[in-house]
Amino acid sequence: MSTDAPKLSPVETIKEGSDYLKGTIGQEIADSVDHFDKSNIQLLKFHGSYQQDDRDSRLTAKKTGAGKAYSMMVRLRIPGGRIQSDQMLSMLDLCERLGNSTMKITTRQTLQLHGILKDDLRETICYINKIALSTLAACGDVNRNVMCCPAKRIGSIHADMEKLTDELTEALAPQTPAYHELWLTDPESGEKTLEGGGPIEPLYGPTYLPRKFKIGIALPEDNCIDIYTQDLGYLAVVRDGAIIGYNVLVGGGMGTTPSAKKTFPALAKRMAFVTPNQAVGIAQAILKVQRDNGNRGDRKTARMKYLINDWGIEKFRAEVEKCFGEPLVDCTEDEVHGFDDHMGWQEQGDGKWSYGLNIENGRLYDNEDQQLKATLRAICREFETEIRMTGHQSVIFTDIDGADKDKLISLITQHQVPTTEQTSTVRRWSMSCVALPTCGLAITESERRLPSIIDGLEAPLSKLGLDKERFTIRMTGCPNGCARPYNADLALVGKAKGKYTLYAGGGWLGNRLAYVYKDLVPDDVVVDEIIAIFAAYKANREEGESLGSFCTRVGKDDLAVLATAAPRP
Ligand code: SF4
Numbered sequence: 001m002s003t004d005a006p007k008l009s010p011v012e013t014i015k016e017g018s019d020y021l022k023g024t025i026g027q028e029i030a031d032s033v034d035h036f037d038k039s040n041i042q043l044l045k046f047h048g049s050y051q052q053d054d055r056d057s058r059l060t061a062k063k064t065g066a067g068k069a070y071s072m073m074v075r076l077r078i079p080g081g082r083i084q085s086d087q088m089l090s091m092l093d094l095c096e097r098l099g100n101s102t103m104k105i106t107t108r109q110t111l112q113l114h115g116i117l118k119d120d121l122r123e124t125i126c127y128i129n130k131i132a133l134s135t136l137a138a139c140g141d142v143n144r145n146v147m148c149c150p151a152k153r154i155g156s157i158h159a160d161m162e163k164l165t166d167e168l169t170e171a172l173a174p175q176t177p178a179y180h181e182l183w184l185t186d187p188e189s190g191e192k193t194l195e196g197g198g199p200i201e202p203l204y205g206p207t208y209l210p211r212k213f214k215i216g217i218a219l220p221e222d223n224c225i226d227i228y229t230q231d232l233g234y235l236a237v238v239r240d241g242a243i244i245g246y247n248v249l250v251g252g253g254m255g256t257t258p259s260a261k262k263t264f265p266a267l268a269k270r271m272a273f274v275t276p277n278q279a280v281g282i283a284q285a286i287l288k289v290q291r292d293n294g295n296r297g298d299r300k301t302a303r304m305k306y307l308i309n310d311w312g313i314e315k316f317r318a319e320v321e322k323c324f325g326e327p328l329v330d331c332t333e334d335e336v337h338g339f340d341d342h343m344g345w346q347e348q349g350d351g352k353w354s355y356g357l358n359i360e361n362g363r364l365y366d367n368e369d370q371q372l373k374a375t376l377r378a379i380c381r382e383f384e385t386e387i388r389m390t391g392h393q394s395v396i397f398t399d400i401d402g403a404d405k406d407k408l409i410s411l412i413t414q415h416q417v418p419t420t421e422q423t424s425t426v427r428r429w430s431m432s433c434v435a436l437p438t439c440g441l442a443i444t445e446s447e448r449r450l451p452s453i454i455d456g457l458e459a460p461l462s463k464l465g466l467d468k469e470r471f472t473i474r475m476t477g478c479p480n481g482c483a484r485p486y487n488a489d490l491a492l493v494g495k496a497k498g499k500y501t502l503y504a505g506g507g508w509l510g511n512r513l514a515y516v517y518k519d520l521v522p523d524d525v526v527v528d529e530i531i532a533i534f535a536a537y538k539a540n541r542e543e544g545e546s547l548g549s550f551c552t553r554v555g556k557d558d559l560a561v562l563a564t565a566a567p568r569p
Contacts, residue, residue: 006297014039015141015207020200021046022178030187034118035070046142046208047179048135049074049121052114056437071100072116073438074124075138079169080148080162081109081389083133085380088387090131092364092373098124103373104434105362107483108145108214109225109389110138114438125183136179141209143172143287147216147225150388151342152398154349160243161217161236164279168215171280172287174208175201203284210294211302213287214253216391217246221338225391226510228252228267228336229484231304232286234279237334245275247331248282250316251308254481257300258495265486266305267513269313271320272328285324289316339508341392343420343428345405353400354388355408358423361432361447362393371415378411393431425468426461427454429508435477435494442477444494449523450475453492456527457534463569464538471547472508473530475500486513489548490530498523504533504559507548514548517556533559535566 008016014023023043028036036044041051053068061067076091083091091111095103100115116124125135138145148165151158185191201208216225217234227233233249252268274282290304308316321328343356359372366373376395380387385399400408412419420428433439435446453475461467471489476482478494479501485491487506491514495501499520506514521529533551540562541550551559 008296009299009302011042011141011299012207012210012296014042018043020176020178020206021174021208022176022181025178025182026187029118029122029182035068036118044072046137046140046174046176047183048076048125048138049116050139050440052438052440054437055440055442070118071114071438072118072121072124073112073114074099074116074121074128074135075106075112076110076128077134077136077138077145077169078110078389079146080165081150081391082162083111083387083389085384085387087131087133088376089380090127091133092377094124094127095364095373102363102365105359105364105389105393105395107362107391107393107431107433109147109150109391110145111389112138114434122183122187129184137174139212141211141213142174142204143168143209143213143215143283147214147230147391149217149219149222149224150390150396151222151224151340151346152348152354152386152388152396156242157219157236157238160276161219161234164217164234164246164276167280168283172203172215172283174204203287205291207296209287209291210296211299211304213290213304215283218336220334220336222340223336223338223510224340224342226484226487228487228510229254230268231290232283233268235334235336237273237332243276245273245332246279247334248272248274248286250286251305251313253303253305254484254486255303256479256481256486258479260300262306263300264305265481265513266309267487267511269308270331271313271317273331274328278324278326282320282324285320288323289319293319336509336511339510341394341428342390342396343394348398351402352398353402353405354396354398355400355405356390356394356396356420357412357417358420358428359394360427360451361430363447370417372417375412375415375417378415379408382407382411392429424454424458424461425470426457426473427451429470430454430473430475431483432475433477433480433482439477441480442494443496444477444498444500444523446475446477446483446492446494453527453530457530460531460569461534464534466534466538469547470508472506484510487511488514489546489551490514490533492521492526495520500526502526502529504551504556505548507546512548512552514551515556517551517559529563531568532563532566535568536562539566 050073098120099113215232216230218227229252234246249268250271256263295302388396432446432450435442474483474485474488475492491503492500502518503514504517
């Protein structure tokens with residue numbers, strides 16, 4: 001190797017020496033230590049698991065010398081968020097048997113379990129595969145869960161989008177035999193629980209991608225999967241009731257690192273139009289260009305958005321075209337112009353109905369106030385239909401007969417869960433990442449804090465007459481941006497202990513980045529700061545102007561002046 005070869009990041013070296021993600025995970029599973037070593041922690045992500053520890057107990061543990069309380073987060077890959085009732089029931093059983101008894105619906109339409117002990121990891125992953133689900137490639141430097149509009153609609157448009165979701169999932173799945181060897185083979189007898197896996201990685205190669213890769217498929221009138229935040233987005237182009245192809249968008253990504261000035265959130269750019277037959281091939285070509293040219297020296301700038309920023313979209317497109325082997329044509333004029341969260345009752349087109357139930361921050365739990373898991377169990381047992389998870393961390397129950405609508409609603413209310421109609425608009429359009437106590441990167445609270453922030457906003461919004469207005473409020477415990485904060489109308493991003501960066505100016509369409517309105521806002525004044533923005537919006541908005549558009553039009557400085565001057569509700 002030339003001495004001029006760029007220095008690889010440590011994770012690249014770990015991947016390279018891992019024998020296709022095997023590492024020494026097998027040996028470590030068998031030992032009696034309660035956590036994995038640093039190298040295997042990196043490799044486990046590709047298998048769908050992050051090592052975490054209970055950060056609430058760190059202080060006590062330090063005092064008593066008990067050490068960290070380690071556990072594993074296990075994330076599933078559920079393309080398009082489609083899951084059958086019996087699978088959901090099994091997952092609810094699993095979270096109670098081996099997890100911390102809750103489950104989280106993520107912002108990428110999948111499920112994750114928390115609190116799995118290292119000793120139970122093999123049993124957990126094996127069980128998930130036995131119910132025909134998987135954790136492979138739910139995390140790691142590979143293509144992750146493919147998102148797709150979860151609405152159940154009869155007709156070719158949604159069927160074609162769902163088919164593409166499955167084809168992309170299949171075509172871009174890692175082929176390492178390590179997954180089957182580690183999790184689906186009996187360690188004593190060597191007997192395989194399930195067959196599968198291949199000898200090599202024809203697409204990824206031994207070091208996989210420089211960084212994670214995300215794909216989403218949307219319709220112009222319905223950007224519910226947030227297409228501009230994806231590395232690769234497919235915007236369906238529909239003519240005469242059928243999809244004739246897709247506008248391909250590239251280079252979206254939310255994560256930033258405050259200490260690294262060169263990092264930034266980016267919205268995906270329009271690159272080319274492809275026919276349905278070209279849709280999988282273009283993904284493979286794009287992935288290869290990123291595989292071979294993405295930055296493997298610095299993980300902070302390894303996402304594809306940085307390659308596109310360095311090269312410019314024209315050069316990137318030319319490289320993709322070369323790899324694809326066919327001339328690319330320009331995008332059609334079709335653009336995003338709507339967003340449907342699919343909550344409440346919607347007709348499917350076959351005489352049946354879907355019901356979207358808002359799940360606050362995607363957390364499924366039972367307590368004395370409300371029993372979300374029990375609700376899901378009751379509906380799954382009663383209707384035995386398909387469930388779809390949304391990109392806003394909620395669920396859609398499909399294939400409900402009109403005559404059964406009241407029965408479904410009563411199964412929700414008898415478990416003290418508010419229906420979508422009983423949920424305020426601001427709560428319905430909010431979302432947060434997990435953050436504390438399990439996420440190792442969290443700087444501040446997020447999921448545990450956002451509900452009380454929303455509590456504090458509901459009454460003022462009502463007084464201002466804004467309670468029916470639709471806008472997005474998103475919160476994350478660090479700038480990594482897992483809940484896609486940077487294109488929301490308003491967002492709180494954890495910056496320092498108990499302090500947040502307040503962003504304003506994105507929008508529910510997802511096609512505009514927000515700006516930093518105020519930095520290092522202490523937790524105890526966050527609600528007041530947001531109410532002041534609402535008051536300024538109410539007093540100064542133009543006819544039909546959305547909250548994010550208003551914040552963008554007036555800009556940061558004038559927003560601060562208007563927010564100070566506007567009468568509070
Ligand atoms: Fe953790 Fe940060 Fe992602 Fe939240 S945004 S889950 S704190 S990495």
